[in-house]
Amino acid sequence: DIQMTQSPSSLSASVGDRVTFTCQASQDISNYLNWYQQKPGKAPKLLIYDASNLETGVPSRFSGSGSGTDFTFTISSLQPEDIATYYCQQYDNLPQTFGQGTKVEIK
Amino acid sequence: EVQLVESGGGLVQPGRSLRLSCAASGFTFDDYAMHWVRQAPGKGLEWVSGINWNSGSTGYADSVKGRFTISRDNAKNSLYLQMNSLRAEDTALYYCAKGLRGRLNDAFDIWGQGTMVTVSS
Numbered sequence: 156d157i158q159m160t161q162s163p164s165s166l167s168a169s170v171g172d173r174v175t176f177t178c179q180a181s182q183d184i185s186n187y188l189n190w191y192q193q194k195p196g197k198a199p200k201l202l203i204y205d206a207s208n209l210e211t212g213v214p215s216r217f218s219g220s221g222s223g224t225d226f227t228f229t230i231s232s233l234q235p236e237d238i239a240t241y242y243c244q245q246y247d248n249l250p251q252t253f254g255q256g257t258k259v260e261i262k
Numbered sequence: 263e264v265q266l267v268e269s270g271g272g273l274v275q276p277g278r279s280l281r282l283s284c285a286a287s288g289f290t291f292d293d294y295a296m297h298w299v300r301q302a303p304g305k306g307l308e309w310v311s312g313i314n315w316n317s318g319s320t321g322y323a324d325s326v327k328g329r330f331t332i333s334r335d336n337a338k339n340s341l342y343l344q345m346n347s348l349r350a351e352d353t354a355l356y357y358c359a360k361g362l363r364g365r366l367n368d369a370f371d372i373w374g375q376g377t378m379v380t381v382s383s
Contacts, residue, residue: 156324189369191307198357198373199299199307210371242307246367249321251297251309 157181157245161254167262174230176257178221178243186222187247193256194239202241203228228257235261264288264372266358271377274348282377284341284358289372292316292336295361297370298343300354300379310356311343314366321366325351348381355379 158181168174178188186206191199201210203219206226216231230237238261243254270282282298297312311332313320320332331344341358355378359370 187367191370193307198375199370200373201362201369201371204362204369204371244307244309244369246369249312249367250323251312251321251367253307253309256306 156250157184157248157252159243159245159252159254161241161243161257163257164255165258165260167260168233169262170233170235172233174233174237174259176228176241176259178226178228178254180224180226180245180247183223184245184247187245188219188221188226189244189246190217190219190228191242191244192237192239193242199242230259233259233261264360266360266372266374268356268358268374268377271356271379273380273382275383276349276381278348279344279346280348280379282343282345282356282358282379284374286339286341286358286360289360291334291339293364295364295366295368296334296341297359297361298332298341299357299359299370299373300352301357301376302351302354305354308354312361312366313341315364319366345379348379350381353379353381 188206190203193199240256298310355376358374360372362369362371
């Protein structure tokens with residue numbers, strides 16, 4: 156199975172900050188990488204698919220980049236409503252696997 | 263409105279069986295692959311199983327292979343997960359999720375609210 160490692164596990168930033176975190180795959184997954192946001196008590200929400208494509212209706216402050224084994228997720232200006240845990244997911248091979256999550260908090 | 267509604271969860275003893283259902287509405291169900299994803303209390307997301315549009319292709323996590331069976335009824339716009347030989351480690355919130363495009367390997371763009379399965383004696 157392909158292992159997905161997210162870093163850091165948690166971070167704290169101020170409103171308006173640029174926030175970046177990463178996801179590393181244990182093998183080359185091309186651009187078959189998605190990002191989800193999960194708020195407490197809610198179902199996950201797709202934000203980015205195919206590493207860099209913004210899902211319809213998702214604010215443009217969210218972006219993704221990368222290919223191969225190394226991927227980055229960025230919030231250009233952190234907003235209070237962005238408090239959540241963010242998961243990466245590879246779909247190059249079955250079983251599709253998720254990273255362990257990055258929890259974003261407001262400082 | 264595009265919607266997925268799961269049902270069938272509950273408290274079950276180890277070794278017993280449970281069948282989850284997911285009712286879909288608001289989209290052409292048989293155009294898309296469908297999946298089950300679970301989340302143990304306080305833990306991350308784990309893909310459990312997926313099925314393509316015509317049931318011709320399925321996949322399972324190693325942790326459930328041989329115990330769980332995914333199926334769908336396109337006439338009823340419904341997805342199912344038959345869970346046998348349940349273990350304590352199967353305790354989780356089970357989400358039904360829709361594939362973004364027509365293939366089995368894909369992003370999940372629509373999620374239900376989940377149904378809780380608790381395996382305990």
